[in-house]
Amino acid sequence: MNQDCKLIRQDILTVSHKSGQGHIPTCFSVVELLYGIYNIIRHKPDDPQWQDRDIFILSKGHASLAHYCVLAKYGYFPIDRVTSFGAFMSDFGCHADRLKIPGIEASTGSLGHGIGLAVGMALAFQTKKSDRRVFTIIGDGESNEGSVWEAVMVGVNLQLRNLTIFYDDNQSHARGLQINNAAGKFRAFGCEVSEIDGHDLLAIEDACRKQTDKVHVVIAKTIKGGGCSTTANNQYEWHRKSPTAEELQQLMRELDEETI
Amino acid sequence: MRKQFRDTVIDLASADDSIVMILGDVSVYLFKKFQDQHPERFHNMGICENTLVSVGAGMSAQGFNPFVHTITPFVTERSYEQIKLDMCYNQFGGNIVSCGASFDYAWDGATHHCHTDLAILRLLPDMEVIQPGSDRELDSLIRSQYANGKPTYFRLSDYPHDIKLDAEFGKAVVLKDVGSQITVMTAGPILGNVMQAIADLDVNLVYFHTIKPIDSDVINRFKGSKILVVHDAFGLHEALCSVTGLSLSLHGLPDEFLSWYGKLDNIRGKIGLDANSIRAYIQNNS
Numbered sequence: 001m002n003q004d005c006k007l008i009r010q011d012i013l014t015v016s017h018k019s020g021q022g023h024i025p026t027c028f029s030v031v032e033l034l035y036g037i038y039n040i041i042r043h044k045p046d047d048p049q050w051q052d053r054d055i056f057i058l059s060k061g062h063a064s065l066a067h068y069c070v071l072a073k074y075g076y077f078p079i080d081r082v083t084s085f086g087a088f089m090s091d092f093g094c095h096a097d098r099l100k101i102p103g104i105e106a107s108t109g110s111l112g113h114g115i116g117l118a119v120g121m122a123l124a125f126q127t128k129k130s131d132r133r134v135f136t137i138i139g140d141g142e143s144n145e146g147s148v149w150e151a152v153m154v155g156v157n158l159q160l161r162n163l164t165i166f167y168d169d170n171q172s173h174a175r176g177l178q179i180n181n182a183a184g185k186f187r188a189f190g191c192e193v194s195e196i197d198g199h200d201l202l203a204i205e206d207a208c209r210k211q212t213d214k215v216h217v218v219i220a221k222t223i224k225g226g227g228c229s230t231t232a233n234n235q236y237e238w239h240r241k242s243p244t245a246e247e248l249q250q251l252m253r254e255l256d257e258e259t260i
Numbered sequence: 261m262r263k264q265f266r267d268t269v270i271d272l273a274s275a276d277d278s279i280v281m282i283l284g285d286v287s288v289y290l291f292k293k294f295q296d297q298h299p300e301r302f303h304n305m306g307i308c309e310n311t312l313v314s315v316g317a318g319m320s321a322q323g324f325n326p327f328v329h330t331i332t333p334f335v336t337e338r339s340y341e342q343i344k345l346d347m348c349y350n351q352f353g354g355n356i357v358s359c360g361a362s363f364d365y366a367w368d369g370a371t372h373h374c375h376t377d378l379a380i381l382r383l384l385p386d387m388e389v390i391q392p393g394s395d396r397e398l399d400s401l402i403r404s405q406y407a408n409g410k411p412t413y414f415r416l417s418d419y420p421h422d423i424k425l426d427a428e429f430g431k432a433v434v435l436k437d438v439g440s441q442i443t444v445m446t447a448g449p450i451l452g453n454v455m456q457a458i459a460d461l462d463v464n465l466v467y468f469h470t471i472k473p474i475d476s477d478v479i480n481r482f483k484g485s486k487i488l489v490v491h492d493a494f495g496l497h498e499a500l501c502s503v504t505g506l507s508l509s510l511h512g513l514p515d516e517f518l519s520w521y522g523k524l525d526n527i528r529g530k531i532g533l534d535a536n537s538i539r540a541y542i543q544n545n546s
Contacts, residue, residue: 098350106321107350110341116311117346120318127280127300127324147342150311157306 001227001258002201004073005031009227009255011069011079017248021086021094024243025225025235027066029170029198030137033220034058034070036204037135037166045075048102054132055121057106059114060139060168064096067104076103112145114138115165119155122163133162135208141172143179149189155215156190164208164216165191168198170224186217198222229259261416262287262359264395268402269327270294273301278407280319284312284330286359309334313342317352325355325407331365332358332374332415340380347411348384355406361391361417361449362492363518363527370517378495381413382472388412389472389495390429391448394420397427397469404429419524421452425467432475436465442546443482445489445508447471447496453528454490456535461542463488474499479506488545492533511541 008031016022041054058067065085072079084090091100095109105121108114118136125132138148155163167186173179183193192212196203198220207218225231228251231238243251254260270293273279280301281294288304295302305312309330316326328335335358336343347354358377365372382389388410392398398414405412425433436458443464446454451467458465464485466478479500487508489497497510511532518527528534532541 107345110345112310113314113342113345116314116342117318117321117350117352119311120315120320121322122318123303123315124319124322124324127319128322147310147314150308151314154305154308154311154315158303 002032002035005035005201006227006255008035008066008069008073010252011072011082012065013243013248013251013255015065015069015082015085016242017245018083019085019087020242022065022242023062023240025231025238026060026063026139026170026172028227028231029222029224030060030063030066030168031070031227032199032201033137033166033168033204033222034066035073036201037208038070038074040205040208041133041135045103048076052132055105055118055134057108057114057118057134057136058096059108059118059136060111060142061095061108061114064094067096068092068101071101071103111139111142112147115148116151118163118165119151119158119160122155122160123158125162126158126160133164135164135166137166137168139168139172140170140179140182141175143167143182144173144177152186152189152191152215159213160215161211161213164218166207166218166220168222169219170222172224183219186219191215191217193217193219195219196221199226223260226260228254230254232260261392261395261398261418261420262290264398265357265402265416266290266294268399270297272403272406273298276325276407278323278325280324280326282312282316282326282328284309284335286330309339310342313339313356314346316354317342317346317350320347320352320354321350327355327357327406329357329359331372332360332377333372336374336377336381336413343381343387343411344384348386351386353408353410353412355412355414357414357416359416359418361415363524364418366524366527367521369521370519373518375493375513377413377415378471378493379498382495382499384411386410387472388470390470391415392427392469393448393451393467394423394425397425400427401429401469415448417449419449421449421455423451423455427469430470430473430475432478433467433469434464434478435467436463438462438464440464441485442542443485443487444542445487445496445500447491448493450490450492450533453533453535453538457538458542461539463542463546468496471495471499474502476503479503486545488542490533490538490541492528509545511538
């Protein structure tokens, strides 16, 4: 495991323990994706509104804690600020508010919205003939929403070659509405599709660099709760749970030993 | 009113590169001239109202002033959450312009009726809600509001009234003040029927083209009188109720789907919103 990604997971666990909040498994599945995307896109942590920056939108907004911890790692704000996660009057809610947090481009949380905003922003850059690019992460569970597929169809129809969609294939959808052969579905919709290990940083960064003549969808195979065997093997129990002091110690140990 | 919408937007777009048209496969031929003049800023995005709004919000986030346009129930009721979150909560403003107000499409039945749009949209923080009654009002209100960065709703009708009024955003128009103890308040195209109804009645008449923000100053001016609200949609009555201490009653819509087909006048006649029925209502409550 990349050392920074391990530290980010430690931050997620610590903040979740202190705050009593957090969707740890869904956060753990996207740590490498977030870290890798921010390693490639054009952005300036000391100037979050830099006019030439690329855009990243976390459409699966319930992984906000992972997003905060990655932004902190890149220097947008000190990690100490994030420990107020979910508290009354905190800037750091369980779903991010773009008006409160530097680096957050869209307030998401209700599933199936961020990707539509991403299509709109990509269309704006295409219209302006700007080379700015738009990246988003959608969840496989989120992709039960019809609005996801509407947005994909529109993006394809508009030939948005500046739009990259990471599909977090952590098998959340398996609980309910099955999305079998996601890659085939996106190809059938007219996207360029890549399939990668969503915990492989080099593969993630290569996928970010890749530009085609189509909307680029990256099917990222991930492990929900990946990093600790307890969270990976007990997803239902840990879906929205904060660790006790004892559990935190156990999870930190597993993380350090890379049990999964 | 749609032609006026087109003419106003085409005129504005000739000098404003930030304007983009996002159509839901409606009014496409009507906007052909816009498409010819600004092909890169014209999108018939298809019949996907949720995404029309989200994309409009995304373009707004990057400096454009979008006009998202399609049929009323689909862009308001179906896409309410997109308007609420993508435009209002995110503060990515834009213009939602609907066609087919209330029972304009009477013949299409209740699937194409929309009488809740004004009422539900006025509940959203920072939303501007406009029901122009005429082409003249529409032109003026689009020009003053379209580029202010806020989410703004314009409700078009195919049956405007023909009364010539100047419209200033957020300002009600006092059409008749005879010092009566009865004040009729109405909004939008049905003003034509109301004017006919009260022609020789000794009542005050106040007209609204802006539902949100509601003009509380003018409402308070008539606070001492009994207010009779006449409207063919929900929204005005609720907005008036936000002013405390009023004595008002509503002559509006029944709690049922008005699925009788026919034409707008047929529907208005059946529910008592034709001029004669409005007159009778006012006389009975005076």
